Amino acid sequence: MSNHFRNRAFRLRLPARPCTLLAGPSALAILAVSITLAFAQSPVRDYRRTHEQQILSEFTQLLAIPNVASDRQNIRRNAEFILGMMQRRGLNPRLLETATKESPPAVYGEWKVPGATHSIVLYAHYDGQPTDPKQWTGTLPWQPVWRSAALESGGRIVSLANDGQPIDSEWRLYGRSSSDDKAGVTAILTAFDALRAQGITPELNIKFIFEGEEEAGSPHLGEIISLNQDLLAADAWIICDGPVHQSGRKQVVFGVRGDVNVDVTVYGAKRPLHSGHYGNWAPNPAMLLARLLASMKGDGGRVLIAGWYDGVQPLGEAEQRAIAEAPAYDDELRSQLGFARAEGAGKSLLELINQPSLNINGMSSGDVGALARNVIPTTATAVLDLRLVKGNDHRRQVQRLVDHIRKQGFFVIDRDPNEDERKQYPLIAKVTTRSGGYNAERTRMDLPISVALTTAVQSTSAQPIVRLPTAGGSLPLSIITDHLRTVTMTVPIANYDNNQHAENENIRLQNLWDGIETMAAVMTMKPKF
């Protein structure tokens, strides 16, 4: 129940100055008790309970449309479907196209509130990460299927009965973007349904924007904002994406890491060679790549590339306190994930995600498994993922990587080598940056709108919510703040174990239900401007 539902039976006494919410755990504890009492029911929940079948029917239809941003035909089918969802709701929707109209459009809609002078934008994205259907267990990415629990816990495929009985909220819906981020689209539009059905009107104008190429690095979001400056102006952009805290507590996240992906390919002979006839004479690119990658990180996971940690902006006092107050969950998480030792020489996950990272997303040379054969491969490739924090610039970080590769003796180019280069340079690396790199973004936690958002989300939860200076993940938030005078904050709703970006992505049903309530609270928040 939101603190804004004053016209309803369930009231919540809030501290007069929401800023005290940030003062320390004791204030949070008092609040939590009040909420626990008030929280048991809400009009939004009532609405959801009587419309579950309808909500899930629309959600699974949306999930059934393949949604890789580069799949031009299908990605547009998603946009059209969401346009229809918003048309049925009277949200005056339209597609925001790029100049060439060749990229996935953003879908825009609005809930104009008579007399409102301030606005917020609610953002989610409808595209999903590419995926190999063969890697999914028993189901396919775009054929959404219910399981009785997580696959890892033995969840079996179950059918949704249409008998009016409540659905077990521990069930999970498996499918690409079930969490990331069509759950966001569904939670936002269902929250709107609930508020309107219950006659609750926000104090702010609510604008909706659903992007179609976030997982491709949002290469056209800046252009779309530029072309629609007035339409997209707002006091804040609230991003509904990502998972809640591993403990299950709700989160408000005030920043994201920046991100840039780099492909590195090294070369052996021009044609695959018999590993017997030429092995220990012809250079083996898999070994060259292994040695190159190994040079980049030390034993404890510290990146050894010169300057990697230079220029990082330290956290402020409020941010440090928020991290200290977050639940200590690393040991539990490590145990669940099944590994004995984390990187970072004993630092916590929350401390570490406030540092830049270097990760290998994929690595390939020749074949393994049944297709492996006795060859020396011609090339070896790694895809690197560079996460950035405030103070890093994505171009500069890539340059540090390139400088490091040069220091290892490689001739660095951005295409395959030609004959002359092959003859001249013993070590050659092709290094290319994937489109869509962007910097980190962080909003101060003590701004009035930050406090209002925190209060709104807290009002829907019996437990103290977690406030994070930054998420480990990335969203193109700097693209937004580069083009608009606004701030960004993220309110995630998915279960943390949703297999986001990987095979077997899923959402736990209770997380979707909770997310609808969270989004309704966000829409009805009352910032003091």
Place this chain on the structure above:
Amino acid sequence: MSNHFRNRAFRLRLPARPCTLLAGPSALAILAVSITLAFAQSPVRDYRRTHEQQILSEFTQLLAIPNVASDRQNIRRNAEFILGMMQRRGLNPRLLETATKESPPAVYGEWKVPGATHSIVLYAHYDGQPTDPKQWTGTLPWQPVWRSAALESGGRIVSLANDGQPIDSEWRLYGRSSSDDKAGVTAILTAFDALRAQGITPELNIKFIFEGEEEAGSPHLGEIISLNQDLLAADAWIICDGPVHQSGRKQVVFGVRGDVNVDVTVYGAKRPLHSGHYGNWAPNPAMLLARLLASMKGDGGRVLIAGWYDGVQPLGEAEQRAIAEAPAYDDELRSQLGFARAEGAGKSLLELINQPSLNINGMSSGDVGALARNVIPTTATAVLDLRLVKGNDHRRQVQRLVDHIRKQGFFVIDRDPNEDERKQYPLIAKVTTRSGGYNAERTRMDLPISVALTTAVQSTSAQPIVRLPTAGGSLPLSIITDHLRTVTMTVPIANYDNNQHAENENIRLQNLWDGIETMAAVMTMKPKF
């Protein structure tokens, strides 16, 4: 033309004591001149010239049958087809099955010579390496296609005209096993056709055996030999497999490296993790594998695993001389293959293949290319190829590798880790040996039968042939000598740039034509017992 075709018009004066052939380059030079004069025509070549269409028709039919040893249905179709080829030739063929009859049979046949008291076995294999059809350029592995030249030289797809005109012998036939090793099967059986058609009878009984799982490491060849000791007894097994020297000169090879493949998998979290939310905290198995592999080899390609080079039997004087006499071809080869620096700190290819090796055949973690996504993969796997020389034992060499992996801090098991192990050990490696590892084999170059074979092969070539103590590649020759009192020698026929074991495998037509003459000479060799 073989020196044994004395009943024909083309005679060749040979040195009285063939052993002098091995005395030094001057004897070889004299021989080369005599051969050049005599060599222009031969009855075998005459036969081939008038039967080219027929030979190639049978060859392409054989190549059209998929031949991965694990493909049980198709591999048996190959065996049946070859059985038919030998039945039509009256070679009294039969399938040599394993006890369970579940593995690919060897196909056996024989040319019994009245009065002959000695025998040789001619060996080739009809199975091929697994391959990914998607990696082939423009054609498919089991749809043999002619090209006007090598793909790398711009060879285009051409059709074989059936107009009686001679076929351009620079054309290449593309298809799996076109070189390795159905060319061997075809050259051997066509050589038989030519000799019989021209009325030439060998002095030895000739036995033919075509194996069906050589590329899988010959796991049942020992059993098949054991079950057929008398049938397969011979003074020598002559193996027709592999490429001639890179210079194009014919080769006789007196040994092969042993071989064993090892799969190494290292582990991260149990499920794929978002590389932003967990990157630089959760361990990245791709990086762990890169660091492990990098620890195995030094800058110059020397294997750093303790004891790797221990126990290697040094080469004898004849072997060292043969290597010294082989054409210096490394620079030319390096230039063709397109790399600037070989491993081995300046040692020649021929020196290096007389050392044990460690190669990466394949390496994989997560995905690269279009399927790459921002995850931390759950595992990373490499397939290693360990080549062995005389004095190495394949089990001992694998043990050295395992010891090395342990020394890097890994807990080594031969299956996926269980929950307890994941919690206990920060570094876990699954290390498994692929079936079919075997040791190196080497026959002395100065045995009478070795000299007879050298002489026979030399008789078909205007240029001095290359004699090698060992090939870089591997064949299960130790399996043969473990089960039979015999020696093994290899007479390869394929072009060196045949893409053996890789996509776009091909044979240059002239190599097949030369191979038929070589095999006819081998069958009619005259050892002094």
